[in-house]
Amino acid sequence: MSEAIARVALRLEKVARIYEQGGATLRVFEDLDLEVREGEMVALVGHSGAGKSSLLHIAGLLERPTGGSVEIGGRDCTALDDAGRTAVRRADIGFVYQFHNLLPEFTAQENVALPHMIAGYSKASSMQEAERLLSKFGLGARLTHRPPELSGGEQQRVAIARALANHPKVVLADEPTGNLDPGTSRAVFAELLDVTRTEGAAALIATHNLDLAGQMDRLVLIHDGAIREGAEIAKHYHSL
Template sequence: MNDAVLTLKGIEKTYNIGKPNAVQVLHGVDLTLQRGEIVGLIAPSGSGKSTLLHIAGLLDRFDAGEMMISGQPVAGLKDRARTQVRRDRVGFVYQFHHLLPEFSALENIVLPQRAAGVSDAAAKARALDLLSSVGLAARASHRPAELSGGEAQRVAVCRALANAPDLLLADEPTGNLDPGTSDQVFDMLMALVRDTGLSALIATHNIELAHRMDRVMRLDAGRIVPA
């Protein structure tokens, strides 16, 4: 039985910076993530990996190819439907935490749930459970400026998981941290992904971290190949 959470077939993307300066970044990307699978993506800077992750997360559109999330084709979806799929089925973690500075750690995790229609009480309970799972229950009322880099990134991971997505996309999630903190945050991320059974595509420059995942792929000349 096909239990793919993310399917990309022949994905192409070109940025038209004026016709003479058109740049094709993706040249027919094929990639499938099965449920519960963690795949590492390695690629040099400027290779298009962020573009690929943005397409997979419905933050950008592709020019050609096919894409499905949990078996649902997304190419023809209107903006509202794309937003709903992204909100309900996809979590995104960036290199920088991008937490809202005026809100506490708890509130940053509550907000995406409230946007999805979850009650305030249920959203707060879910946020506290997630913070507890990463050892930050005591920091729930702290704002991002009061958190260390590693703590803020843990909160960002919790926020990405708040709506129980099928797919987690992470773009250099430990790239802004020192080596010791990077290892701690990565171990936490892997444990959460394993515990929830979701699928994850994690881009990283760290080859050692990449090879701790189920599979490692490389973006090379706009195509995905085994690393």
């Protein structure tokens, strides 16, 4: 990560996620702090059920925290209404999931262009931007192919390009290569890191793959409801 792009793109302060179920209280995490800076790739690891997906949903304004605050690009988004949260997600946040969720009736290029068009850009400029991104992922010759005509790795590359279409400040990925074979996973992950850094986004990526996590700028562990970094990770790392 370049020192020239060190502004905080995502800040979580004292964030909590607590559920009330049948009279019992389930505390997923409490007083959780995390920052991700522009151009930084942060791996989020932890056991299944530790709260990785909940944390991503809160960071992406898909869920409201029980307590604490969420800032995107220096803006406190915690108290925004649904319309305001949707506007921030559309403009400033890109999502990548384990399953690509592409629209099967549209071509690869159209799938990537769609969020750009929804944001108010013309179809021509949106299609041009989609071609630029897909070409970065080696899919310049597959622009007119529909998802069923693409391999699993190609479909996930399209999904990543779609997440980057609006030049988001923050990219959130939940096991983005978890549905791919090991060789394809490594190739797609390498492209995700390269293109996301090139685009200058901050990325928080949840993964069970510790080899891939080790390639990122920083690794954080969510364990017992808290974020752990550095030396604190060592005693838990190999049991994940």
